[in-house]
Amino acid sequence: MARWTLARKRLRFVAEGLVNRIAAGEVIERPASVIKELVENSIDAGASRIDIIMREGGRTLMTVTDNGCGMSREELSLSIERHATSKLPDDNLTQINTLGFRGEALPSIASVSRMEITSRSLDSEDAWKIIIEGGLAAEPLPASIKNGTRVEIRDLFYATPARLKFLKTVRTEFNLAADVIRKLAMANPEIAFTFSDGERTSIRLNVAQGDFLKTKLARLADVMGQELAIHIRFAIGQGWTEDELLETMLHLSGYIGVPSVRGAMLVAKRVFAEMKEESSE
Numbered sequence: 206m207a208r209w210t211l212a213r214k215r216l217r218f219v220a221e222g223l224v225n226r227i228a229a230g231e232v233i234e235r236p237a238s239v240i241k242e243l244v245e246n247s248i249d250a251g252a253s254r255i256d257i258i259m260r261e262g263g264r265t266l267m268t269v270t271d272n273g274c275g276m277s278r279e280e281l282s283l284s285i286e287r288h289a290t291s292k293l294p295d296d297n298l299t300q301i302n303t304l305g306f307r308g309e310a311l312p313s314i315a316s317v318s319r320m321e322i323t324s325r326s327l328d329s330e331d332a333w334k335i336i337i338e339g340g341l342a343a344e345p346l347p348a349s350i351k352n353g354t355r356v357e358i359r360d361l362f363y364a365t366p367a368r369l370k371f372l373k374t375v376r377t378e379f380n381l382a383a384d385v386i387r388k389l390a391m392a393n394p395e396i397a398f399t400f401s402d403g404e405r406t407s408i409r410l411n412v413a414q415g416d417f418l419k420t421k422l423a424r425l426a427d428v429m430g431q432e433l434a435i436h437i438r439f440a441i442g443q444g445w446t447e448d449e450l451l452e453t454m455l456h457l458s459g460y461i462g463v464p465s466v467r468g469a470m471l472v473a474k475r476v477f478a479e480m481k482e483e484s485s486e
Contacts, residue, residue: 233313235372236263236361237381242310243356244389247271250354253412254397257386262378263361264369266403272353275326278333278345284322285335285342287312311356316340317368318361324354339364383407387428394424 233239240257247255250273260266276284287309314320315337325332325348334348362368372378383400386408390398394413399406410427413420 233317235381236267236378237385239263239267239314239318239358239361240269240382241385241389242314243267243269243358244386246310246356247273247354248389248393248396250274252353252396255399257382257398257400258403259379259382259400260403262372262375263358263382264372264375264378265359267358267361268355270353270355272351275329275353276322276324276333277326277329278331280326281322281324281333281335281345282342285312285315285320285337312340314358315342317364319359319363321357321359322354323348323350323357325350325352327352379407391424391428394420 233242236259240259240263244255244257247269250271252271252273254272256268256270258266258268311320311322316339319339320337321334322337323332323334332348332350333345334350335345336343362372373381379402386398386400390396390408390410397412398408398410400408410424413423413427415423
């Protein structure tokens with residue numbers, strides 16, 4: 206009887222490019238994941254305006270442009286290295302004040318797409334761009350851009366084509382990204398946002414003006430419509446405190462999707478009307 210023998214396999218380090226592609230599977234699930242990571246980077250960079258474009262549901266092109274602090278030539282090269290970050294200046298994990306800090310997003314995205322990053326730091330007159338394809342980066346080149354950063358992603362998952370079959374329709378992927386942007390916009394009323402497919406702008410939110418509470422109300426009104434603002438103003442008139450209202454808004458932004466909030470209001474109105482009719486019978 207023949208016997209199978211197992212060949213001894215030696216331990217070895219996995220190639221860096223493969224490591225990044227494996228990591229991308231954890232960080233980057235779909236185009237909306239890319240948008241989330243890039244927009245959060247823009248927020249952490251102190252941007253007051255973020256413009257997002259997504260074509261073909263993110264399959265062919267995504268760009269995120271901000272007016273944040275930007276990066277120097279050296280920082281641009283470091284930004285695509287794993288675990289390179291500016292968000293842990295003293296290596297203190299107990300005082301994290303940013304949306305990201307691990308330094309995994311950009312190299313993970315770059316490993317499964319064709320990426321171009323153009324940036325100019327606030328203290329520099331020179332702008333630079335770096336091109337990365339499948340995780341392999343060229344040397345930074347001189348470029349032209351105002352202060353801030355533009356990240357361009359083309360051909361997402363071209364390096365891992367099996368991932369493409371798990372994507373939904375163009376409209377669904379676009380709507381998933383729009384939902385991500387709305388949630389980030391609700392939490393950051395001091396930032397202007399636009400989101401388009403390159404031809405039609407679906408989201409346009411200006412910077413909300415006023416004190417903290419007023420800016421939150423204004424942004425919620427912009428994102429969810431005037432109906433929710435009316436209800437919130439009514440709650441204030443009924444004696445709700447700012448703390449109670451802010452806690453409610455945190456629950457709304459954290460647990461309820463944007464379409465569900467408006468739908469919940471309409472359902473509540475209908476239920477109240479039905480209860481009034483029942484009590485009068």
